[in-house]
Amino acid sequence: MIRRLGEEIEKRLKGPPVAYRGVMGVFYYVDDATEAVRALRQSGHRELSVYSPVPHHDLEKAMEKGESLVRWVTFVGGVLGITGGFALCIYSVRSWPMVVGGKELVSLPPFVVIGYESMILLGALSNLLGMLALGRLPQVKSKAPYDPRFTEDRIGIWVPCTGAEVARVEAMLRGHQAEEVKSYA
């Protein structure tokens, strides 16, 4: 029973086979991979994906993708949080007035704490959502043929291409000392 359930899980996790079109080059050295990315982009392949166990600045620079926009999502969440926190306090004391010691109902100093904590809460939640949405996570199907070595110590460069391009890209990756080049068509 448990074994059958395990097999079922295994099957579902694998999913149906996906048809990829392109070339995957596997690299060990960061500088090799960086130069390969530069050369490929110069020859017109702008839709590259690079897979690596750790982010490398050289590779990021070569990809020229700019900075993440997550911060704007976070900023909007933070602003909503602080306004929402104050609004909640002000609305609730006005809707159920409880006067203590003749003091003002809308007493801002104690509401700062609620506003501040709400700002951080919504800021962090929107930061998370921004990261997931922009990074396309959770990801069910990989955009490229994935290799478990990419979470270990190898860098993969995926070049989507078809037809006569395939041989050219293969040669280019080999020329930049790829350890392994595999084409999918």
Next chain:
Amino acid sequence: MAVPVARAGEHGSSAAHPPITQKSLNDDILRMLEKPGLGWWAILLFDITVLLIGGIALRNQIVLGLGVAGYTRPVMWAAYITNFVFWVGIAHCGTLVSAILFLFRAHFRRAVYRVAEAMTVFGVLTAGLFPLLHTGRPWFGYWLVPYATQRQLWPNFRSPLEWDVFAVTTYLTVSSIFFIVGIIPDAAAARDRARNPFLKLLYTGASFGWTGGNNQWKHYYGAYLYFAALATPLVLSVHSVVSWDFAMAQTAGWHSTIFAPYFVAGAIFSGVAMVINLLIPIRKAFKLEHIVTVDHIEKLSKLVLLTSTIVGYSYMTEFFIAWYGPSSHERDLFWWRATGHFWWAFWIMFTCNVIFPLALWFKPVRRNLTVLFVLCLFVNVGMWFERFVIIVTSLAHPFDPAVWDINYKMSWTEAAITAGAFAWFFMYFLLFVKLLPAFSIAELKETLAPPMRRKTS
């Protein structure tokens, strides 16, 4: 093929260990997730037994009412609130290590931050129990949450206790997010080599389908910086808000402006001591001495020393202000705190938190892990008593002298629930080290020099 070795000062390779490579890091850390040994099961069994005892005590309290706790007027906050503040304090180290040290680019955090972060999440989970238990009717806990009822009854946002609800729930949410996000790349590494289909499913879920693509890394680090930037002011605010539970009241010994920084320093002090207490056995049990080096632990112990001096300074400031200030009642209370009925608790606190940590000025002490381990245990005992002293002595010595000779005594129920809380915390921790990568593989890889064919680039 040239193998990337550690940069100087980070993960030095010694004669005993071959150099660390990206692959060996995966192997060493993911080995922790293999089938648990007998020792692990024995500890878990013991832990669950203690938890059950706590559970029985809790059942008694729920059925018989709060009378079984040792509350005696005027001491109506005691062991539970002490535990609450203690565990929130323990939680603070995780965010310090994962967020504040991240912003300061203190790279030694990479070897220890996952353990510290797990401690944060489990610490807040433990702390959160106590206000609920302390209410006596935990099933009405949801009354603390602001929601629209048909009578438009709202919690009082001008009360520090309601601030606490916001601070602690925000802290639990944000630290859990931080913890879960940090695990994503490592869960992918675990997924890629898991053989058991159930574990594979767990890691696939925890990895969110991570592949290490450039777009994923870009937004991951884009967001990580902001998690750190949000968690840093959060961690400073949470224990400040906890301290205001006391400082906003006009009770002698509580009503003081020093409370917020004093509590934050105390929280980090006990948290770092606890993380040292956890790291020393873990690195030994899983043979990770080359990954969590003595250097890393020494750096943590310097944080213990720093915060110990801040805490010691705060204790003395409290006494100085009591003596120098205008309130004779405040002066009397502090004199009573050190010499009255609870003098022993005060002196346990002072010795463990101020005097013993002075040994950390000496390098051989900081690098001797046995001594350091025992010292950090003392710090945790001292910090538990700090909260006890603040809460109980101030309540037991109020403005009305008629109640001065009534004193609080901890009941068996409170003791069992306190022990159960420790078991609750360690239960999560034991499961964590066996189910999730307890050290950040991806971040540790960043401490290695990246593999380059040409040395000059």
